[in-house]
Amino acid sequence: MAQETSSKTKKSSGRTVRLRVHRQDGPHAPETKRVEEFEIDWHPQMNVISALMEVQRNPVTVEGKTVAPIVWESVCLEEVCGSCTMLVNGKVRQSCTALIDLLSPNGEVVDLAPMSKFPLVRDLQVDRARMFDDLKKVKAWIQLDGTHELGPGPRQSPENQEEAYPLSRCMTCGCCMEACPQVHEGSNFIGPAAISQVRLFNLHPSGKMHAAERLETLMGEGGVADCGKAQNCVEVCPKEIPLVDSIAQVSRQATKQMLFGWLLK
Amino acid sequence: MAKAASTTTESGKVRRVIVVGGGLAGLTTVIKLCEAGVPVDLFSLVPVKRSHSVCAQGGINASVNTKGEGDSPKVHLEETVYGGDFLANQPPVKGMADAAPGIVFMLDRMGVPFNRTSEGLLDFRRFGGTLFHRTAFAGATTGQQLLYALDEQVRRYETVDVEDDKGIIVRGEKMVRKFEFWDFLSIIQDDEGRARGIVAQDLKSMQIESFPGDAVCLATGGPGIVFGRSTNSVINTGTAAGSVYRQGACYANGEAIQVHPTAIPGADKLRLISESARGEGGRVWVPKDPKEKRRGKDVPEKDREYFLEDKYPGYGNLVPRDIASRELFLKCFHENKGVFNSKSGKNELEVYLDLTHIPEPTLRRKLAGILEIYEKFVGEDPYHNPMRVFPAVHYSMGGLWVDFEKSADGGLVKGSPRNQSTNIEGLYAAGECDYQYHGANRLGANSLLSCIYAGLVTGPAMATYRANLAKSSWDLSSSLFDKAEKREQQNYDAILKMDGGENPYVIHKELGDTMLRDVTIERHNGTLEKVLEKIGEYEDRYQKIGVTDTSPRANQGAQFVRHLKNMLVIARVIATGAKNRDESRGAHFKPEFKTRDDANWLRTTMALYKEDGSRSEVNFVRALDYNLCGKPLHVTDEVDISLVTPRARKYEQAGAASAAATNTKADGADGKASGKEAGASA
Numbered sequence A: 001m002a003q004e005t006s007s008k009t010k011k012s013s014g015r016t017v018r019l020r021v022h023r024q025d026g027p028h029a030p031e032t033k034r035v036e037e038f039e040i041d042w043h044p045q046m047n048v049i050s051a052l053m054e055v056q057r058n059p060v061t062v063e064g065k066t067v068a069p070i071v072w073e074s075v076c077l078e079e080v081c082g083s084c085t086m087l088v089n090g091k092v093r094q095s096c097t098a099l100i101d102l103l104s105p106n107g108e109v110v111d112l113a114p115m116s117k118f119p120l121v122r123d124l125q126v127d128r129a130r131m132f133d134d135l136k137k138v139k140a141w142i143q144l145d146g147t148h149e150l151g152p153g154p155r156q157s158p159e160n161q162e163e164a165y166p167l168s169r170c171m172t173c174g175c176c177m178e179a180c181p182q183v184h185e186g187s188n189f190i191g192p193a194a195i196s197q198v199r200l201f202n203l204h205p206s207g208k209m210h211a212a213e214r215l216e217t218l219m220g221e222g223g224v225a226d227c228g229k230a231q232n233c234v235e236v237c238p239k240e241i242p243l244v245d246s247i248a249q250v251s252r253q254a255t256k257q258m259l260f261g262w263l264l265k
Numbered sequence B: 001m002a003k004a005a006s007t008t009t010e011s012g013k014v015r016r017v018i019v020v021g022g023g024l025a026g027l028t029t030v031i032k033l034c035e036a037g038v039p040v041d042l043f044s045l046v047p048v049k050r051s052h053s054v055c056a057q058g059g060i061n062a063s064v065n066t067k068g069e070g071d072s073p074k075v076h077l078e079e080t081v082y083g084g085d086f087l088a089n090q091p092p093v094k095g096m097a098d099a100a101p102g103i104v105f106m107l108d109r110m111g112v113p114f115n116r117t118s119e120g121l122l123d124f125r126r127f128g129g130t131l132f133h134r135t136a137f138a139g140a141t142t143g144q145q146l147l148y149a150l151d152e153q154v155r156r157y158e159t160v161d162v163e164d165d166k167g168i169i170v171r172g173e174k175m176v177r178k179f180e181f182w183d184f185l186s187i188i189q190d191d192e193g194r195a196r197g198i199v200a201q202d203l204k205s206m207q208i209e210s211f212p213g214d215a216v217c218l219a220t221g222g223p224g225i226v227f228g229r230s231t232n233s234v235i236n237t238g239t240a241a242g243s244v245y246r247q248g249a250c251y252a253n254g255e256a257i258q259v260h261p262t263a264i265p266g267a268d269k270l271r272l273i274s275e276s277a278r279g280e281g282g283r284v285w286v287p288k289d290p291k292e293k294r295r296g297k298d299v300p301e302k303d304r305e306y307f308l309e310d311k312y313p314g315y316g317n318l319v320p321r322d323i324a325s326r327e328l329f330l331k332c333f334h335e336n337k338g339v340f341n342s343k344s345g346k347n348e349l350e351v352y353l354d355l356t357h358i359p360e361p362t363l364r365r366k367l368a369g370i371l372e373i374y375e376k377f378v379g380e381d382p383y384h385n386p387m388r389v390f391p392a393v394h395y396s397m398g399g400l401w402v403d404f405e406k407s408a409d410g411g412l413v414k415g416s417p418r419n420q421s422t423n424i425e426g427l428y429a430a431g432e433c434d435y436q437y438h439g440a441n442r443l444g445a446n447s448l449l450s451c452i453y454a455g456l457v458t459g460p461a462m463a464t465y466r467a468n469l470a471k472s473s474w475d476l477s478s479s480l481f482d483k484a485e486k487r488e489q490q491n492y493d494a495i496l497k498m499d500g501g502e503n504p505y506v507i508h509k510e511l512g513d514t515m516l517r518d519v520t521i522e523r524h525n526g527t528l529e530k531v532l533e534k535i536g537e538y539e540d541r542y543q544k545i546g547v548t549d550t551s552p553r554a555n556q557g558a559q560f561v562r563h564l565k566n567m568l569v570i571a572r573v574i575a576t577g578a579k580n581r582d583e584s585r586g587a588h589f590k591p592e593f594k595t596r597d598d599a600n601w602l603r604t605t606m607a608l609y610k611e612d613g614s615r616s617e618v619n620f621v622r623a624l625d626y627n628l629c630g631k632p633l634h635v636t637d638e639v640d641i642s643l644v645t646p647r648a649r650k651y652e653q654a655g656a657a658s659a660a661a662t663n664t665k666a667d668g669a670d671g672k673a674s675g676k677e678a679g680a681s682a
């Protein structure tokens, strides 16, 4: 399939792109904290990931020093796996959809840093394990009896599907956590993503049956009441999940549960 | 005997099995194992929720027949093997087609937000290679939604306690232990060659460790990254399959690589625009005038050439992918009629995929996920502008060879330890990394299905195998595991010491460019010879790699070097298989051998690994002997065509793909026509 390859190693258009990367070898190696700059050839449809890939092929800084290739996380490159979250020019987002032409139309330096609310792994990679653990805490699943054949699931209106589907697109990317002022080292606020998952499962006809258990975990410390309603989360969510609505809804469900829980049981 | 099968050892250790890979296939396998009471260690390169399955867009097939069209598993079976140009063994395909409605219902019960009809029932759309509405979907991010549902069920098992054989809870032990950010390195084999566990590496601490397992399943996905850029995720290097192939597992039909007709050209990835776009009515065209200067949306109807609809009135824009891709290639590459770019004065390798005639609300409800991708990466509004697309490497029909046991009704024997077993006893394979279900060309929306079905089959097969195991891996000498660990540690240390002048990412790029150019839509023997020579050169250059990163933490560079080795090995399997198969069948197309040749090539390509110094070699075999549960088994490369007789494919004719099951009078449906005319459409 004779498709031309767009990224050549030799300078072609003359236009270049500068990346400034905040690096560190590991969480316990603060002495290795450094900023390195790389200059690479521009290519069409360039995004932050394809720029980082160029650096891999030639990991030499602007000072001409050969360094270790940059470490970052990525999988799907189409904003659906949630891996490649980082701070691009200070703003938390997926780096695969961060198009160089939009970030740096006139050759501005593109600044890349790891998220700050999660433990660092190395360079641009952080450890988001807590988000997956939180999904366990809130029992973000349907209590399936088994995979044996039982015919179709409960009938659902298209409206119900249309409410559930957007919530179900949360890819655990952590943008909302990074942006939320209530999520920080000194707090154990569970954060918007897990709360929104509670809304999702409490919405489902079978999921509803275990709504109380889910709400239980969100009623104590670090639960839904810790949200400060800053609404930062919803602004950064790449999947445009209505997080503030979710928090309000779950908050109402929790209040109801608190007031009448013993009656509902 | 009973001792080996007991859940805990005398000292209270839990005997587990191992599943590598947490895409749809791996997760389903895990769920089935847990339901059978078998505790599992699950390994994955990335958090399983980020597995490549998340990319799947269009949907999953099941002949639920909610539109009153007379669809049935029988039709599904026939269209699948017809679409695959008859290279698939039919019993597993039958098993899959029969199970499909149940699978979609199970997913529905798990909470997948499938689109609904006005009655609240599951909605189905059309996909390629069929005239029936058979594809269930959740917007245009179906894979994501299915993966999440299975991921949630597995997460639940992470909180479920292990019980011993008396039903007493084993403290601190859960049914599933996840090892995420771990790289599978190799299996551990005992003296009889049986798989007894694995060696893996923690990708954060870079620590190498061995893990016993009474059986091992690889569900590690496809090798798309061998082609450099494809529609695949960057982690799809095929390294795990390559590694067990080097340990003696057979690799089958490697040459069967699917090129998807409609993707967005890109520098890092060729992003897919799902077939569901055409399933919902999208039309493919080029301007009649090759020097057309107007923008796509300004070109009036009369000046457009709908070349798929013209040539294949029967299936139109929904001809199978192999045919659609060849037609696009023909238009752009040979006829030079791709979309004209007045800036460069060139005809680009692009055609239009047009949805603009469909009302925007419908598109938003059904296709928003993919249109969002187009909008974000191309920066153009696909609701009002025809999209520009070109073919891209997408899927591997080939993969690890796996066995099956046929039942009296022509499907699979439930729970047989032969199902999904590789030729290495105790090693199973499921999902895109196996070769089982799609022949020489996969139909759209059949992969999610085959992955889940394979998982549903593999779990019980492993459970049976484990119950019949004479001696558990936990009762073997620990030196077996120590030795394997040490071997892998040495391999890794050797990589860290590589200090030559070659950059592994550059070698990979060249490999990808070569494979993409010469081993995809059209294959010529002369060129393939050169490709093989080049792969040899890359293998030589591999020895001269310099590793600039020797950090003990999250060393992605060193990891990539290891993956590159396996990519080179798999590339050779693909290219050699392509060179050997002197015919055209499904996605494998040779202009020098335009027809399908059933007399000589209606057989599985079975490859075993050989080594010659630093270069790899492929040893093709016609038969294999292997042992399973104390029984010697003999298998050959003959394809089981017991259910649908091979005939020439004729997508020009509506209903040709389902003619036998629906008793339509279409040419060749009586099974008498030979394969002579196949490929003529190419």
Ligand SMILES: Cc1cc2nc3c(=O)[nH]c(=O)nc-3n(C[C@H](O)[C@H](O)[C@H](O)COP(=O)(O)OP(=O)(O)OC[C@H]3O[C@@H](n4cnc5c(N)ncnc54)[C@H](O)[C@@H]3O)c2cc1C
Binding pocket: B020, B021, B022, B023, B024, B025, B026, B043, B044, B045, B046, B048, B051, B052, B053, B054, B055, B056, B057, B058, B059, B060, B142, B143, B182, B183, B184, B185, B219, B220, B221, B222, B231, B232, B233, B235, B236, B239, B240, B272, B274, B394, B395, B430, B431, B432, B433, B444, B445, B446, B447, B448, B449, B451
């Ligand atoms: C863009 C796109 C769209 C698609 N759309 C559809 C569709 O609409 N319908 C359809 O039917 N099919 C579709 N497909 C195909 C389908 O998505 C895949 O074939 C399928 O998801 C593969 O699933 P899997 O479980 O086999 O493997 P994957 O989902 O690829 O998972 C592989 C797993 O193995 C792990 N792994 C791999 N190597 C190692 C290692 N060395 N060590 C440890 N773990 C490892 C990975 O971490 C991952 O967890 C699409 C494919 C693409 C690329």
Ligand code: SF4
Binding pocket: A179, A180, A181, A182, A183, A191, A192, A226, A227, A228, A229, A230, A231, A232, A233, A234, A243, A244, A247
């Ligand atoms: S609205 Fe709540 S969850 Fe969202 S950013 Fe603000 S405090 Fe955090």
Ligand code: SF4
Binding pocket: A169, A170, A171, A172, A173, A174, A175, A176, A177, A192, A193, A196, A236, A237, A238, A239, A240, A241, A243
């Ligand atoms: S809610 Fe949005 S921002 Fe938060 S993790 Fe999910 S997808 Fe990311």
